[in-house]
Amino acid sequence: MPQRLAKALHQQIGRLTGAVPVDEIALALGIAEIRREVLDGCEGVLLTDRVRSHGRILVNMRRGLQAARFGIAHELGHFLLERHVLGLGGTFTCTQGDMRETRTARQHKRQEVEANEFAIGLLVPDDLLVPFLKMQPEISAAADLRTKLDISLEAATRCLVERHEEPVAAVWSKDGTIRYAIRGASFPWIERGRGQQISALSSTAAAVKRGGTGTSPMREVAPAAWTLADIPELFEQVRIGKDGQTLTLLWATLPDGSGQDVEED
Numbered sequence: 001m002p003q004r005l006a007k008a009l010h011q012q013i014g015r016l017t018g019a020v021p022v023d024e025i026a027l028a029l030g031i032a033e034i035r036r037e038v039l040d041g042c043e044g045v046l047l048t049d050r051v052r053s054h055g056r057i058l059v060n061m062r063r064g065l066q067a068a069r070f071g072i073a074h075e076l077g078h079f080l081l082e083r084h085v086l087g088l089g090g091t092f093t094c095t096q097g098d099m100r101e102t103r104t105a106r107q108h109k110r111q112e113v114e115a116n117e118f119a120i121g122l123l124v125p126d127d128l129l130v131p132f133l134k135m136q137p138e139i140s141a142a143a144d145l146r147t148k149l150d151i152s153l154e155a156a157t158r159c160l161v162e163r164h165e166e167p168v169a170a171v172w173s174k175d176g177t178i179r180y181a182i183r184g185a186s187f188p189w190i191e192r193g194r195g196q197q198i199s200a201l202s203s204t205a206a207a208v209k210r211g212g213t214g215t216s217p218m219r220e221v222a223p224a225a226w227t228l229a230d231i232p233e234l235f236e237q238v239r240i241g242k243d244g245q246t247l248t249l250l251w252a253t254l255p256d257g258s259g260q261d262v263e264e265d
């Protein structure tokens, strides 16, 4: 439903060649005002009335303009998705965690999942994403997608990981501690989660220890660095940002006959 709504909007907008004009779209659909401010403790707020005749969006720009574009699209999703129930005072107040909720989320987070699905559907039209899914899964592909669509590296990486045919996963960490991890449907389970330390066996741990910034090549790593699953090979690429935020991309080779192609749509 959220993706269908985003798709229907794109059919009306027509073919785009670059970044989706999210402000113009929101303003055309009944949002009267969009404000970008530096906020603490929340990423976005939607103020509206019960019948959603109009709305106002306030979005955090602390994490950059690209993350703010995602926040606007997320709040627009709440505004347009009729079944979304307003909080006290006719508002949605959305946290950074809300803007990450994916399919595995608990039931009461369903609205956040749907707002995120709408936001991705709106900011990342299929026809512009597909060429990137045909590239090798590498951080440079995510970085190019980010530039093309003016979305955050985080959102671009999420799109690639969730939609790529290859079994890939991404882990975000800071100073060796995992913030969160996502994986494509065919990637084996990642044993480590939020708040845990990165394995000393990983290329990420070695890169963090070395210090500095930049992106490593995709290199083979012991699968045990990330998963207990019995897989023939695992490759790892690391990007360390200026702020110490680390993105790890994992690319698995699955055993023969593991039914990898079953995951394809």
Ligand SMILES: [Zn+2]
Residues within 6 Å of the ligand: 074, 075, 078, 092, 093, 094, 095, 098, 111, 112, 115
């Ligand atoms: Zn929300």
